[in-house]
Amino acid sequence: MGFYADHVFPRLMELCLGTHKFQEQREHALASVRGNVLEIGFGTGLNLLHYPKTVTCLTAVDPATLLRNTVAQRTAELSFPVELLHLSAETLPFEEGRFDSVVSTLTLCTIPDPVAALREVRRVLKPEGTFVFLEHGRSDDETIAKWQDRLNPIQRIIACGCNLNRPIGALIRQAGLRLDRLDRFQMPGIPRIAGEMYRGIAIPA
Numbered sequence: 001m002g003f004y005a006d007h008v009f010p011r012l013m014e015l016c017l018g019t020h021k022f023q024e025q026r027e028h029a030l031a032s033v034r035g036n037v038l039e040i041g042f043g044t045g046l047n048l049l050h051y052p053k054t055v056t057c058l059t060a061v062d063p064a065t066l067l068r069n070t071v072a073q074r075t076a077e078l079s080f081p082v083e084l085l086h087l088s089a090e091t092l093p094f095e096e097g098r099f100d101s102v103v104s105t106l107t108l109c110t111i112p113d114p115v116a117a118l119r120e121v122r123r124v125l126k127p128e129g130t131f132v133f134l135e136h137g138r139s140d141d142e143t144i145a146k147w148q149d150r151l152n153p154i155q156r157i158i159a160c161g162c163n164l165n166r167p168i169g170a171l172i173r174q175a176g177l178r179l180d181r182l183d184r185f186q187m188p189g190i191p192r193i194a195g196e197m198y199r200g201i202a203i204p205a
């Protein structure tokens with residue numbers, strides 16, 4: 001980490017990913033989350049205020065510590081307990097079948113080995129549990145996808161490891177999860193290379 005990753009990028013994340021449009025999407029994506037929940041790639045806690053009342057307990061993992069005071073303020077307002085752990089999603093220290101829901105928003109783009117992380121998601125989910133996601137990724141339009149491939153090296157530098165071109169649905173399936181629901185849409189007001197969205201629910205296959 002460095003000054004840009006620790007202090008500048010988290011504020012850019014707040015600005016770009018905390019807009020009203022993204023808040024609406026977070027609320028929509030998280031509506032079915034319940035019980036004992038794990039969130040991977042917690043970031044600055046932008047999801048916290050959008051969890052429904054059906055959540056009883058949240059464990060959140062992220063290797064980075066971002067905007068500590070903002071996160072503390074957000075967690076203090078919640079009606080359920082939150083445990084924040086600074087570790088990577090590729091190796092989770094939880095027993096099999098522990099969580100009712102696992103959440104990932106705008107994180108599968110950045111995790112260095114997303115399939116390893118998704119296999120861990122599958123392992124720690126209860127058999128009837130759900131993986132709930134809201135992600136951006138590879139376009140189905142070949143012209144846009146080519147631009148995503150071309151611009152990806154620059155994106156990885158300016159957005160601290162974020163990739164524009166990951167095929168999110170395929171990665172989820174590759175990890176042994178079954179897509180129960182997948183909504184594809186373009187995020188309004190965002191260039192298509194970064195705004196091709198994947199929102200949905202997957203279950204252990």
Ligand SMILES: C[S@@+](CC[C@H](N)C(=O)[O-])C[C@H]1O[C@@H](n2cnc3c(N)ncnc32)[C@H](O)[C@@H]1O
Pocket residue numbers: 013017040041042043044045046047061062063064066087088089090104105106107110111112162
């Ligand atoms: C673009 S931010 C999104 C943050 C948050 N999920 C949101 O919706 O605002 C991507 C996050 O993934 C985290 N991340 C990077 N590598 C990770 C890993 N191996 N496991 C879990 N999270 C990771 C980053 O630290 C960062 O907080």
